[in-house]
Amino acid sequence: MNLSLPIRLLLWPFSLVYGVAARLQAWLYAQGIYSVKRLNAPVVSVGNLTVGGTGKTPMVLWLAERFLAEGKRVGILSRGYRGSGGTSDEIEMLKGRLGNRVVFGVGPDRYVAGR
Numbered sequence: 001m002n003l004s005l006p007i008r009l010l011l012w013p014f015s016l017v018y019g020v021a022a023r024l025q026a027w028l029y030a031q032g033i034y035s036v037k038r039l040n041a042p043v044v045s046v047g048n049l050t051v052g053g054t055g056k057t058p059m060v061l062w063l064a065e066r067f068l069a070e071g072k073r074v075g076i077l078s079r080g081y082r083g084s085g086g087t088s089d090e091i092e093m094l095k096g097r098l099g100n101r102v103v104f105g106v107g108p109d110r111y112v113a114g115r
Contacts, residue, residue: 037111041075057090064098075103077110 003011028034044063046056064074076098080088091106105113 039111039114041073041114057093061094061097064094064102068098068101073103074098074101075105075114077105077114079108079110080106 025034029036046059046063048054048056060076064076067074076091076094078088078091080091087106091104094102095104107113
């Protein structure tokens, strides 16, 4: 993405703060201050910093169908709409397309929903 110089200068301090926060988080995990939570299954995370409209739900659908075609068991974890733990349009669409071939876990804590 080619942004103009004034825009880049305006965004530069935010990128510094984000970079420091990301490094701090990685250090906290490395030191064992933040604990890593593991589920008893491989996990594929689909997400980014963008709020919406970037194709995450179609990608989850494609991945689920691909894994199912390979004979794998599939579960989809979501925080729900705005992290509320309630269902969302995306989850309902995925349930409609995938049905009971997939286990769904929805809740504000995806680790808890995945157990």
